[in-house]
Amino acid sequence: MSLETEEVHARDHEAFLEEVHSFEFWFQSVEGYLSHHPYGVDPETPLPELEDAERASLIASLSTYCVGEAAALDGASGMIAFAPNHAAKIFLATQVADEARHLEVMLHRLAELGVDDARATFEARAHPSLIAFRDRLLEFVAARDWEASVFAQNVILESMEFAAFHSHMQTADPRTSQILSGVLKDERRHMGFGENDLGRHLAHSPGAHERLREIKHELDPLVLATFEESLDAIGLPRGERPEVGRLYLETVARLGFDT
């Protein structure tokens, strides 16, 4: 066994960060679950027959997810220009590739469901609260506001997506479930990057905390509404919804924000 594998927890933090932010780490990670899965699906998985209502509901959900993925694609690609260090730039480049793939596999699934020209029409079917959230995120990016962009995109949006996809994949048809499972594995990196980068930033920027608290206060109604609309679409019983939102609440609590 090599020293490298023997001592994974013994590493120097800087060396650890450099490796996990690298393109090589990303490439070897995604290889494990994306190889031989064109459009995120094992080719042996048959196309399921869906009832009309189930199909309509899935189309609505995937359309909303496409808005989130397109927002993160635009957001992450824009953030590369003003990322504070080399490692963050490289990581965001890998995130851009992930988000582009997510959008592609979801559009492909919409096409499988019979949606014509899904690329041009998904936004019209998406939930309005997520579109409002996206607009605000892209304003932060346009203003080259690193802390607000990381908070909105990699902490709030990514943990929201992680929770929603995790919940949806439990009940989705096998093809959709496989797509969401692959996306979820990418989201671990994205939200982990957000929480850790912001956590380090807040430790050295005392004024940032209050400002982000105000941004959170502004965005929370949109987050809540997006959760409700998404969970309505997948038919999750109201009693199970607090559990889905817990990941987001735990994340912001660890960063020191009131929930």
Add this chain to the structure above:
Amino acid sequence: MTDPLIDGSEFDPATAADAEPAQRSPSPRPRARFTLDDDTGFNEVPKKYRRFYRRYRGEGDELAPNEVLCPVCKVVIRSSRELRVGDRVYCMPCMSRLTIVRGDAGRLEAKVEY
């Protein structure tokens, strides 16, 4: 912060050099060692690191003494040695550095160190 791969007596708070004599444990129980399976079914990190992680199976999933749940991404982190309070571990799937603490329920938990 300590490393689970270093010998326990080197960093056990009860036996540390600056501990009061009365606090020192005469013979600390050595840490148990664990052989990590090469394939845990976890495929989200490069192959050479997969043995250090596994999927969490939910509420009924009892963690071994060398395992702890990452609070950020809910993956089980594994070490080749028994984990103790003060140890440091890394969660590669979400890029977090964590320290082992004793949780309210008395179990070992991981706390993120930014």
